[in-house]
Each structure stands twice: as structure tokens, then as C-alpha cells.
Amino acid sequence: MRLSNRILEGDKRAAARLMTLVENNDPCAKDELKKLYQHTGKAHVIGITGPPGTGKSTLVDKLALEYRKKGKSVGIIAVDPTSPFTGGAFLGDRIRMSDVAMDPDVFIRSMGTRQKLGGLAKGTNDFIRILDAYGKDIILVETVGAGQSEVDIVKTAHTTIIVEIPGMGDDIQAVKAGILEIGDIFVVNKADREGVERVVRELQTMLEMSHPHDCEDCWKPPIIKTMARDGDGIGDVASQTVEHMDFLRKTGRFEEEMKKRARTEFLEIVRESLSEYLLDKMLDQGELDELVSKILAREIDPYTASEGLLARLEK
Amino acid sequence: MRLSNRILEGDKRAAARLMTLVENNDPCAKDELKKLYQHTGKAHVIGITGPPGTGKSTLVDKLALEYRKKGKSVGIIAVDPTSPFTGGAFLGDRIRMSDVAMDPDVFIRSMGTRQKLGGLAKGTNDFIRILDAYGKDIILVETVGAGQSEVDIVKTAHTTIIVEIPGMGDDIQAVKAGILEIGDIFVVNKADREGVERVVRELQTMLEMSHPHDCEDCWKPPIIKTMARDGDGIGDVASQTVEHMDFLRKTGRFEEEMKKRARTEFLEIVRESLSEYLLDKMLDQGELDELVSKILAREIDPYTASEGLLARLEK
Numbered sequence: 146m147r148l149s150n151r152i153l154e155g156d157k158r159a160a161a162r163l164m165t166l167v168e169n170n171d172p173c174a175k176d177e178l179k180k181l182y183q184h185t186g187k188a189h190v191i192g193i194t195g196p197p198g199t200g201k202s203t204l205v206d207k208l209a210l211e212y213r214k215k216g217k218s219v220g221i222i223a224v225d226p227t228s229p230f231t232g233g234a235f236l237g238d239r240i241r242m243s244d245v246a247m248d249p250d251v252f253i254r255s256m257g258t259r260q261k262l263g264g265l266a267k268g269t270n271d272f273i274r275i276l277d278a279y280g281k282d283i284i285l286v287e288t289v290g291a292g293q294s295e296v297d298i299v300k301t302a303h304t305t306i307i308v309e310i311p312g313m314g315d316d317i318q319a320v321k322a323g324i325l326e327i328g329d330i331f332v333v334n335k336a337d338r339e340g341v342e343r344v345v346r347e348l349q350t351m352l353e354m355s356h357p358h359d360c361e362d363c364w365k366p367p368i369i370k371t372m373a374r375d376g377d378g379i380g381d382v383a384s385q386t387v388e389h390m391d392f393l394r395k396t397g398r399f400e401e402e403m404k405k406r407a408r409t410e411f412l413e414i415v416r417e418s419l420s421e422y423l424l425d426k427m428l429d430q431g432e433l434d435e436l437v438s439k440i441l442a443r444e445i446d447p448y449t450a451s452e453g454l455l456a457r458l459e460k
Numbered sequence: 461m462r463l464s465n466r467i468l469e470g471d472k473r474a475a476a477r478l479m480t481l482v483e484n485n486d487p488c489a490k491d492e493l494k495k496l497y498q499h500t501g502k503a504h505v506i507g508i509t510g511p512p513g514t515g516k517s518t519l520v521d522k523l524a525l526e527y528r529k530k531g532k533s534v535g536i537i538a539v540d541p542t543s544p545f546t547g548g549a550f551l552g553d554r555i556r557m558s559d560v561a562m563d564p565d566v567f568i569r570s571m572g573t574r575q576k577l578g579g580l581a582k583g584t585n586d587f588i589r590i591l592d593a594y595g596k597d598i599i600l601v602e603t604v605g606a607g608q609s610e611v612d613i614v615k616t617a618h619t620t621i622i623v624e625i626p627g628m629g630d631d632i633q634a635v636k637a638g639i640l641e642i643g644d645i646f647v648v649n650k651a652d653r654e655g656v657e658r659v660v661r662e663l664q665t666m667l668e669m670s671h672p673h674d675c676e677d678c679w680k681p682p683i684i685k686t687m688a689r690d691g692d693g694i695g696d697v698a699s700q701t702v703e704h705m706d707f708l709r710k711t712g713r714f715e716e717e718m719k720k721r722a723r724t725e726f727l728e729i730v731r732e733s734l735s736e737y738l739l740d741k742m743l744d745q746g747e748l749d750e751l752v753s754k755i756l757a758r759e760i761d762p763y764t765a766s767e768g769l770l771a772r773l774e775k
Contacts, residue, residue, distance in 0.1 A: 446497030
């Protein structure tokens with residue numbers, strides 16, 4: 146039986162296998178993803194990001210536990226774009242520390258990070274689709290750090306949780322300005338540490354500045370204090386994710402946003418295959434070699450050379 | 461006078477201005493880069509990367525000082541892909557700590573990291589071209605961390621220096637396996653720390669494993685102990701970069717590699733402009749909306765929809 150069918154029947158190993166194919170850029174993966182596509186769009190995808198050392202993994206684990214208590218099945222995708230070389234070791238640690246790894250209704254997978262730049266976001270998206278078709282109600286996507294790649298990954302989520310902790314110094318203040326735009330829920334973890342109220346207050350001030358108008362159908366990101374290790378505040382975070390999804394659906398934002406994303410993804414796919422196809426037809430190897438030689442000799446710059454090709458097409 | 465002409469005449473502010481245009485994706489930047497292209501290809505581009513906290517900035521600074529002593533002009537590009545939100549603050553710190561910032565023949569610039577994924581490597585490449593045309597003999601590209609984006613950035617360099625320090629624990633062991641392939645020179649900084657010999661030995665063993673054959677025209681990456689803060693070992697690092705460039709030129713590797721890169725860059729530019737052009741011609745807004753609706757309704761998957769468009773083109 147093909148992988149996609151096995152996944153739809155709930156075969157965990159088939160899901161893991163297809164993820165490996167995706168990671169290896171195996172051409173077979175695309176056919177399976179095509180078959181799965183019509184069975185996707187049901188899961189609530191939640192992104193969790195923030196600086197290293199804020200306890201994201203623990204938070205994700207406790208959140209998973211919380212959703213399980215409510216009878217939801219959970220998938221966890223842990224992405225570490227800052228270390229392309231850690232590979233399997235990362236997942237090992239991740240699972241060792243986990244409360245939910247032994248739960249058959251929780252699927253944990255790390256995203257292999259030997260992917261090309263850009264491929265990481267695409268790969269994460271494919272992983273989400275697989276878990277979605279496989280039937281997970283909640284998919285938690287955890288990324289380490291708060292860099293651009295994480296921001297891109299988080300954009301595949303419906304709800305984004307930003308994790309901060311007290312006492313990270315001034316650097317974090319600068320970070321906050323940028324992440325305000327992408328955060329739907331703010332968590333101040335390790336709330337037993339000194340300075341927690343200051344972090345909450347600062348976040349509040351910054352959020353007020355960035356959401357100055359009191360509009361009725363605007364989402365006002367809550368700020369939640371947690372001590373993830375002890376489970377404190379986790380229930381609150383979980384219910385806020387549910388509220389956020391309700392908000393998205395009620396206001397029509399969900400539909401709007403999904404439409405925008407489907408359009409972007411489709412155009413990207415078309416662009417990619419179109420250019421591969423045409424490049425093949427338009428440019429024979431001899432001509433390509435000649436152009437590259439001229440570029441190397443600085444007789445022409447690559448932009449002008451490309452424009453020359455395009456002009457030919459227009460005729 | 462246009463920016464490119466001013467840059468060629470050695471106008472520092474014009475170079476900085478064009479970099480800002482590149483960062484802002486200003487359409488004017490391309491024209492200026494085109495004009496500069498024929499004046500590039502002269503600088504020696506040296507990438508410096510490694511985990512955070514290894515003292516890369518200090519090393520870069522002392523290296524710049526060393527090249528200046530030898531009468532070379534130097535450009536420094538500091539890229540921090542892990543923090544898209546730090547912006548100007550990073551450069552401020554960078555310059556405050558610098559020995560060479562006040563030297564008029566040293567140009568320091570941080571790479572604004574609000575760039576899109578992938579755009580960071582392209583932006584760095586453009587910055588390098590600007591400094592190259594501006595007349596810098598040596599261009600040092602410093603990236604924080606050792607993630608995939610850094611690897612991509614480092615690929616724009618001719619010579620890559622990997623910085624390690626003693627006492628970073630087991631995590632770094634895993635990292636090493638991946639960076640062996642991209643390192644031309646290995647620096648063990650903070651060499652007064654305990655465990656320095658162990659790091660050197662481990663690097664040696666791993667390098668021997670990855671370079672098993674004693675081939676005559678292979679580059680054997682040197683491992684150099686430094687105490688960058690005191691300048692210890694810096695002269696050695698600088699002369700190894702010169703030796704590496706001599707090696708590349710003597711063996712024909714330089715030409716070969718530049719050819720490969722020019723080809724890749726050119727094809728990327730063609731792909732990008734080609735697909736924009738065609739998408740515009742092939743797909744009217746109404747049809748696009750209709751396809752996106754079908755994709756959203758899960759009546760068709762985006763890959764199959766894209767293949768349908770392509771099939772039409774083949775007729």
C-alpha cells in the first residue's frame with residue numbers, strides 16, 4: 146500500500162517515513178503529498194518561538210500534556226535552524242526530556258536541518274501537512290532562537306506564541322520590538338525569577354504602542370506568566386490558543402489568511418516549475434557556457450545577460 | 461554624478477549609500493551594481509564563522525590590523541542572521557570595540573538582517589561586490605553562529621576560517637563534523653584556556669578522517685592557536701589566508717570555483733526574472749483566483765494545479 150494511504154489509516158511509521166523522504170528531497174515525496182493534500186486543513190497549527198534558554202521545549206511538552214488531557218491528539222515538530230549539524234542528537238535530547246514522548250497519541254519529530262536555506266520553511270510546511278492528514282488535532286512547531294528563519298517558519302502557524310524570560314538584559318528589549326508583530330500570545334516563562342513584573346510591564350507598554358486603537362475586532366495578545374517546569378500557567382496558555390482560533394474564525398481572518406497563504410504557495414510552485422522548464426528549452430549548454438565565460442571575463446554583468454535572454458523571449 | 465562612479469572614485473559615503481539601497485531592496489541598486497560589475501573580482505574575500513562567544517569580532521579586528529600593516533585596504537561586513545531585530549545596535553557595539561574603526565582605509569558595515577531568508581546571502585554578495593569595486597584588497601565577512609545561513613554566506617568567500625574555543629562541551633563536537641567540509645583554516649581562539657590541546661587534537665583527527673588521502677594538490681587546512689585579544693597567532697592566520705589564495709590560483713581551483721559560482725548566480729537571476737515575466741503573461745487574475753479557491757476547497761492540490769498550467773504551455 147502506498148505511504149499516503151497508510152498515513153490516512155493512522156500508520157505512524159508511514160508518517161515518519163514520508164517525513165524522511167521530504168527531508169531527503171526524494172522525488173517520491175511530492176506524489177504522496179499530493180494525495181494527502183485533500184485531507185489537510187483540519188489541524189490547529191501553533192508556533193512557539195523565542196530566544197534560546199527560555200524553556201520553549203518544556204513549555205511545548207507541558208502544552209502537549211494539557212491538550213492530551215482534553216482528548217486532543219498532538220504532533221510536535223522541533224526545528225533548530227541555528228545548528229544544521231546537530232541532526233539526530235537534538236531529537237534524542239528532546240525525547241529524553243519529554244513527558245509525552247511515550248504517549249502513542251503524541252508524535253514528536255525534529256526537523257533535519259541540513260536543508261537548504263528556504264527549504265527549512267518549506268520542509269516544515271510539508272511536515273505539518275503530513276501530521277494534519279495523519280489526523281493530529283494540534284500541531285506544535287517549536288523553533289529555537291528568534292531569527293529570520295524562525296519568523297518564516299512561524300508564518301506557517303495559525304497561532305504564534307512568543308516566549309520570554311526575565312533577566313535577559315537589554316538585547317531582548319531590541320528583539321521585542323520586532324516580534325510584537327508576529328506574536329499572538331506572549332508567555333513570560335520562569336516567572337519565579339526576579340524581574341518578571343518588569344518584563345510583563347515592558348511587553349504591555351510595547352503592545353499598547355503597537356496596537357494603539359481600541360478596535361473591536363482586533364486581537365489583543367495576552368501576556369501570560371508561566372513556570373513551565375511545574376505546569377503553572379500552562380492551562381491558561383492552552384485556553385488562549387483556543388480563544389485565538391475562535392477569534393480568527395469568527396472574524397473571517399482565518400479564511401482570509403488561508404487564502405493569502407494558498408495563493409503565495411501556489412505562485413511559488415508555479416514559478417519554480419515554470420522556470421526549470423523554460424530554462425531547459427531556451428538555453429542550450431553551449432550558449433550558457435559562453436555567457437558564463439563573458440560574465441567571468443567581466444565583459445557583461447549577469448543582470449544584463451539575463452535581460453538579453455528575456456528580450457529574445459518577448460519577440 | 462551617479463553612485464557607481466562616485467564609488468569607483470573612492471567615495472566612501474557613496475559605497476555606504478549603495479549598501480543601504482541594497483538593504484532596502486531599492487530598484488535603483490541593480491543599475492548601480494551592473495555598472496560596478498566589471499570592476500569587481502579583485503578582492504580576496506575571507507569568511508569567518510563559528511559558534512557565538514568564540515571571539516570572532518576580535519579576531520576579525522586584529523586580522524584587519526594585520527592586513528593594514530602590510531599595506532592592504534580592508535572591508536569588514538558583519539552579518540548576524542540569528543537576530544533580525546538588533547539592527548543598528550549591533551554595529552554600534554561592533555565599532556566601539558574596534559581597533560580599526562577609525563582607520564580611513566578600513567570600511568566596517570553590518571548587514572541589516574531584516575532581509576528575507578535567502579536575501580541575506582544575496583545581500584552579502586552585493587555588499588562584497590560594492591567593497592570590491594570600491595577597491596578594498598581584503599574583504600572580511602564575519603557571521604555569528606554556525607547555522608545554515610552562515611554556511612551559505614561563507615560560500616561567497618574564497619577562504620573560510622572556522623573559529624573554535626576550548627571548553628564548549630559536547631555540542632561542539634557534533635558541529636565540527638559538519639563544518640570540516642567548509643573550513644580552509646581552523647582557529648582555536650582563547651588558547652590560554654584549559655583544554656586547548658584537546659580541541660586541536662580532535663580537530664586534527666577529524667580533519668585526517670575527512671582528508672584521508674595524501675594527495676599533492678589538496679589543501680590541508682591548518683589549525684592555528686590564537687589569543688586574538690593579545691594579537692597572538694594573528695600573523696599566522698593572515699599568512700595562511702595568503703597561502704590559501706596562492707594554492708587556489710596555482711592549482712586552477714580559483715578559476716574553476718569562480719566559474720561554477722558565476723554559472724549558479726546567472727541561472728538564479730534568469731530563473732527569477734523569467735518566472736516573473738511569464739507568470740504575468742500566462743495567468744490572469746480571474747483564473748488565479750479560481751485556482752486558489754479550488755486549492756482552498758481541497759478540490760485540487762497546488763502541485764497538480766501547477767502541472768496543469770505547464771501542460772498548457774507545452775502545447
